[in-house]
Amino acid sequence: MPAIKNILFIMADQLRADYLSCYGHPHIQTPAMDALAARGVRYDHAYVQAPICGPSRMSFYTGRYVASHGSTYNGVPLRVGEPTMGDHLRPLGLRTALVGKTHMAADAEGIRRLGLDTASEAAIFAAQCGFEPFERDDGLWPDRPGSYDIAYNDYLRAQGYEGDNPWHTAANSVRGDDGEVLSGWEMRHAGRPAIVAEEHSETAYMTDRAMDFIDAAGDQPWCLHLSYIKPHWPYIAPAPYHDMYGPDDVIPANRDASERDDPHPVYAAFMGHEESGNFAREEVRRTVIPAYMGLIRQFDDHIGRLFAFLEDRGLAQHTMIVVTSDHGDYLGDHWLGEKQLFHEESARVPLIVYDPRPEADATRGTVDSALVEAIDLVPTFVEAAGGTVPGHILEGRSLVGRLHGETGPWRDAVFSELDFGFRKARLDVGTEPWASRGVMLRTERWKYIEYGDLPPQLFDLETDPQERTDLGRSDDHAAIRADLHERLFRWLRDRRMRITTSDAEVEARTDRHKAAGIPYGVW
Template sequence: MIATRPNRNVLLIYTDQWRYDALGCAGHPVVQTPNLDALAVRGTRFSHCFVQHPLCMPSRYSMLSGRYPSSLGVTHMGVPVPEDAEVLSCVLARFGYRTANIGKLHFLPHANRDHREAHPAYGFEHAEISDEPGVYPDAYRAWVQRHHPDDLEASAQVAHPPAWEAWQRVLGQDDGIRHPENLDPYRTRVYEGSDDSTHSAFVAERSIDYLRRRASDREPFFCISSFYNPHSPLVAPQRFLDLYADRSITPPCFPEAEDAERKARGWDDDYLVQAMRGYYAMISEVDHYVGQIIDALDAGGLSDNTLVIFTSDHGEFLGEHLRWGKGYPAPDCVLRVPCIMAGPGVAPGPSAVDTIIEAVDIFPTITDWLAVPTPPQAEGCSRLSLLQRHPAESDPSESALCEDAEWKHLRTRNHRYLLHRDGSEELYDVNAEHGEYHDISRDPDARETLAAMRHRLALRLLEKERPAPRVWPY
């Protein structure tokens, strides 16, 4: 039975590969994000939000279920999310919410399936899924063909994943979509189509259309507007690249050994700067469309009863640690993400809350804000109290847990600890100069800290246990 329809809404603006520091309101000296900066003033920005896995699929499933990857049995890429998974959309649908996902979802491997076929619902009654822009004959490409047919070729400016090419070859298929070859995903390029035919434009237009319908029928909703940017390859419309044409961009500062290595690889300052420029341009493009979505929310009279959340599934190395993309060993540039929440009852900014929170906390925070019972299997912690008042100081026991089948990771206020399956350990002082580059686990002066981190990790693993309930003592 569906409960009485509530009178509150949730809009989750979800991005891919957005670093925690790449916001104007986070103090970045170059990145231009005026719309997200304004959202942070209207609400609360969490400066220390950490995801539970440094890759897309495990991180997204973890966040939308409020559970840790090991509890879900998904600690690496390529594991399909079960169709009956108890994710947030399923829970809210039972309480009368209209549910939608527009853009990226990435609950399924996307290189070995026909994207024209119906996608599992996962509790979303409205789903326009496009996990990668222009790669497959999916909702985005259909939208381009319908509204911007001259830009079909431009929309396919990204390369096919190798696994997709292998799948087509083995099965003797050809989707007819031609893609560039030998593409350097971190060599910035200009989007060759019209500005309003990009994947980000697609997510915004379809989200705005959805919000207008909800404003008309006043049906309560949970909507995810899921952008692919600023994920590589670095492709952006010229006008967003132009925002950074005259701005001084400083490449990362490396320790001496890493600096010599990156130069030996040919990653000179010019290469790093052009990649950063492309990455920032993609961020500004998303910010532009976030502004349009927020304007539609305001115009429809929905802002007074809608919780808006902005966050990402993980960050981006962007050349740091001599790496690109995301993944192990999961330093802050990858695990730490932006998180802004704004809406009724949320204390306004501009100062940020520096309490350590986790992506699994978003699920119970939403259910708590909506006065919907949080399922007992959820492992995150509601942060509604932090939204309602900014704490005077942080709890020194705060920590964030990240995990893979081969390692466990704990991030505290001052340290980052890694325990591997083979028993080896790593310890980093995140506040020291180049601290995330130097493993101090064998430093005699760090013995007490190492022991304390082991103990804290053990406690975190025990805290997250959710054994199946018994029905009777015998």
């Protein structure tokens, strides 16, 4: 079949799957994503390899599990030598670029050890997760010298917004009743509009920059990773999105008082974090969630604008489009804030894939309930671009066959990992940094989680889809836990560790020592 010419890989940060109308949210409307799902395939059970920005993205970009690539938490560098999406796609002729966020920490020590010139192309790719940084902006710091030097701040100042860091003081702050600047990091201000005008907001700006890249690429095939910061905190939306939804649009929290009775030690520690204590209050949820919903609607409106741009340029029929997220957001569900643990609200993400080729016509507008992982995207892109998937490196599975209606065997479990060594939870639980790890195995029915020497967790998703009853210490489920423990161990044994030699080369070299002139063991 013909190869895909272009790939548009869109990611929204901290976007829950169930906060899109095509995934069933009763109030929020996301017409652009709904229309894309009608033209493509919506995956109903897509999971990230780590429910937090950095390691999740490193798995998206490498096609490998966290246990394999080793970047376990935000700020933990992805080691030099890990092949990334760009390394796989550039040899196929695709200019592979970034607009927005990666949360990638460069392996500066590895780059130095190899003696790479930091201005060289090789060092830039190594420091930028394999992408050409057309415009990188991780947008995280309110008041940290050295973090202000981003093009978006230059843009805001050119629009008349003053200050060293208008990303914080304009795009993510609001005005009080007396005109004073109020920081968006204080969630009590989430109901007020951002100081910045909507057309100057992060989401609008990054969409414009994506269009700039596409125009600059001309006729050259490309893969663009357009990575939006929102609806990630600070939960501040520009007008009119700040009050497009109200407290009555907030759906009830998925939580039960029984979850606080003798919880798992790690779960209890995360419930004790400040963000969880705040999101346990309805006042906070009813203030923050409408702004979160508004940011999602703004994101949808701008990707709709981008899709129209592709149509106007005659590019839509040559471009594979993917929309997903790096993790979810608890928003008070299970008495938690933020993300990181393995409930559906945190580890499950939206995934919509549009393949423009006629071979995908049979699946257009369908919902695929197969268990899908973030690491499946790199092999999908490689196959779609006409390449051969390097199975000794990539641990995901290409979705191209499923997009084209194939119904062969598929995986029966997905996996996700957690390094909580950097969080206060580790101190509360009393584990060493190296031992503060969790890993999730999710089958069609069961979700099983291990935390080293601590007790496991187990949820029956058939009888308890809301994950409110932990069976990790239930005597009646000991045999099920033992079976899932062995499956988890088998998964760990199957990791792709030999990435410098292909399976084909192993086949060619099998039992060839004598032909190679090494006749050992001969009498």
